Amino acid sequence: MAIEFKNVNYTYQVGTPFANNALTDLNFTIKPQSYTALIGHTGSGKSTILQLLDGLIKPTTGQIIFDEHVIDNKTSQKVLAKVRQHVGIVFQFPESQLFEQTVLKDVMFGPQNFGKTAQEAQALAEKALRLVNLPEEHWQKSPFDLSGGQMRRVAIAGVLAIEPSILILDEPTAGLDPVGRKEMMQMFAQLQQQQNLTIILVTHQMEDVAEYADDVLVMVGGKLVKHATPSAIFADIAWLQAQQLDVPHAVLFKNKLQAQGLELPTSIINVEQLAQSLQQYLQKGDQG
Amino acid sequence: MSNMIIGRYVPGNSIIHRLDPRAKLILSVSFIILIFLANSWLGYLILGLFTLLAVASTKISLAIYLKGLKPVLWLIVFTIILQLFFSPAGHVYLAFGPFMITNTGIINAVYVFLRFLFIILMSTVLTLTTQPLALADALEYLMKPLLKVKFPVYELSLMLAIALRFVPTLMDETVKVMNAQRARGVDFASGSIVKRSKAIVPILIPLFVGAIQRAIDLGDAMEARGYQGGENRTKYRVLAWHRRDSLAVLIFIGVLVVLIATRFLI
Numbered sequence: 357m358a359i360e361f362k363n364v365n366y367t368y369q370v371g372t373p374f375a376n377n378a379l380t381d382l383n384f385t386i387k388p389q390s391y392t393a394l395i396g397h398t399g400s401g402k403s404t405i406l407q408l409l410d411g412l413i414k415p416t417t418g419q420i421i422f423d424e425h426v427i428d429n430k431t432s433q434k435v436l437a438k439v440r441q442h443v444g445i446v447f448q449f450p451e452s453q454l455f456e457q458t459v460l461k462d463v464m465f466g467p468q469n470f471g472k473t474a475q476e477a478q479a480l481a482e483k484a485l486r487l488v489n490l491p492e493e494h495w496q497k498s499p500f501d502l503s504g505g506q507m508r509r510v511a512i513a514g515v516l517a518i519e520p521s522i523l524i525l526d527e528p529t530a531g532l533d534p535v536g537r538k539e540m541m542q543m544f545a546q547l548q549q550q551q552n553l554t555i556i557l558v559t560h561q562m563e564d565v566a567e568y569a570d571d572v573l574v575m576v577g578g579k580l581v582k583h584a585t586p587s588a589i590f591a592d593i594a595w596l597q598a599q600q601l602d603v604p605h606a607v608l609f610k611n612k613l614q615a616q617g618l619e620l621p622t623s624i625i626n627v628e629q630l631a632q633s634l635q636q637y638l639q640k641g642d643q644g
Numbered sequence: 645m646s647n648m649i650i651g652r653y654v655p656g657n658s659i660i661h662r663l664d665p666r667a668k669l670i671l672s673v674s675f676i677i678l679i680f681l682a683n684s685w686l687g688y689l690i691l692g693l694f695t696l697l698a699v700a701s702t703k704i705s706l707a708i709y710l711k712g713l714k715p716v717l718w719l720i721v722f723t724i725i726l727q728l729f730f731s732p733a734g735h736v737y738l739a740f741g742p743f744m745i746t747n748t749g750i751i752n753a754v755y756v757f758l759r760f761l762f763i764i765l766m767s768t769v770l771t772l773t774t775q776p777l778a779l780a781d782a783l784e785y786l787m788k789p790l791l792k793v794k795f796p797v798y799e800l801s802l803m804l805a806i807a808l809r810f811v812p813t814l815m816d817e818t819v820k821v822m823n824a825q826r827a828r829g830v831d832f833a834s835g836s837i838v839k840r841s842k843a844i845v846p847i848l849i850p851l852f853v854g855a856i857q858r859a860i861d862l863g864d865a866m867e868a869r870g871y872q873g874g875e876n877r878t879k880y881r882v883l884a885w886h887r888r889d890s891l892a893v894l895i896f897i898g899v900l901v902v903l904i905a906t907r908f909l910i
Contacts, residue, residue, distance in 0.1 A: 469828060
């Protein structure tokens with residue numbers, strides 16, 4: 357499913373003294389099956405975009421186009437609900453959305469809301485729980501008896517069980533240990549490959565952007581200031597730092613090597629690419 | 645939810661903003677009692693002028709006050725209608741069955757409307773110009789005499805301060821959980837009453853669990869920072885009574901005297 361934002365503006369509490377303009381004149385397209393990273397300083401409007409993407413709020417002016425569905429200020433809740441069925445959203449600290457008596461029931465909750473029968477929902481739930489790698493012995497437990505990391509997996513399974521074609525991740529690894537973080541990011545990348553998902557990732561982890569994303573949107577103060585590939589974004593370190601954003605370690609290290617006179621391609625943004633280039637460089641050195 | 649105006653603080657630097665919270669609290673509570681003292685057009689006129697004076701001196705736009713009236717509009721309309729149609733005394737203008745419109749009915753309806761208006765406007769003046777924590781401090785101070793009868797004043801004011809502090813946090817949390825459940829297909833806005841009340845469960849349980857977890861964390865953090873109970877603590881925010889506070893009380897007493905005079909002398 358492609359998503360297009362056309363002149364989208366969003367103002368909180370329109371027409372009140374507390375009116376607060378969150379997004380200004382957004383125009384961009386998210387290609388189907390792409391992995392888009394949405395980055396920006398705190399308060400730049402990222403979370404508002406996420407809510408728009410899931411039809412939780414409607415644009416104040418402008419349009420959002422999901423294939424055949426067009427959402428503007430007058431769109432009915434029914435149409436929004438239809439869009440929502442195709443969009444899964446993993447909010448920050450999603451473990452706070454668990455409520456059922458057992459893990460399995462909680463994961464079945466989403467599919468059942470979207471009209472699946474109990475059996476279908478259970479099949480989807482089991483599939484999702486396997487995807488997030490939660491051992492079967494926990495499925496009948498109360499979600500509140502699990503560890504924080506396991507609860508997060510259950511919550512994510514609850515979103516995946518809807519079988520969305522667009523998956524939105526709002527800092528899905530915040531507060532996890534390094535191993536859990538890596539496992540989870542790899543799981544999302546794998547899902548995207550296997551199930552042709554469109555992923556939109558909101559993150560402050562530039563390493564993840566460099567590693568997984570193929571498209572990057574940079575927000576500053578409610579405006580889209582840059583829309584480019586990760587290598588184009590990370591090519592201009594001074595600009596990134598001016599936007600109070602991080603630079604991946606691999607890029608910094610590559611720059612140091614370049615400063616020492618090594619000739620490396622500028623498109624390097626993650627550790628793997630750097631290692632490969634270095635290997636090639638050394639091999640060339642051996643021959644010459 | 646974000647449209648609620650009650651309990652909202654609007655920053656400003658007007659004379660009312662700078663009044664001592666104790667003065668504001670006492671005066672607004674006394675004002676509500678004072679309203680019931682008025683029983684004539686003159687009385688209501690004086691009260692109305694006093695209310696308008698207070699509203700005007702907050703320097704907050706009138707639109708905000710009108711928004712504060714909105715949620716209680718139905719209650720006001722309902723009471724007015726009751727007064728209007730069910731006052732059997734006085735000169736009858738119109739009658740059909742048990743309903744009748746009489747002159748006392750009309751007068752009572754107008755009085756009730758004015759009372760509502762004044763009470764809401766005055767309490768809005770209080771909440772719009774006073775930070776919730778300042779109100780909690782004021783309450784603690786005013787409850788101090790109750791210590792003599794072993795009333796847990798410090799505990800209660802601590803609970804109040806914490807509760808006030810966490811209202812916005814819990815509101816945010818509620819919105820967050822609601823959004824997360826809506827994203828999973830919960831529909832809060834349609835269906836029968838039974839269906840809608842069932843839709844509340846996926847919000848309530850996460851909220852309770854979150855609140856309990858937060859309470860445990862906060863308790864630990866407070867203990868770790870040496871909190872041992874309310875007694876013998878020093879205060880960071882010290883309330884100070886200024887001349888303007890005494891002046892406000894004097895103006896209020898003036899209104900009170902005039903009002904009593906209109907009631908009993910004229």
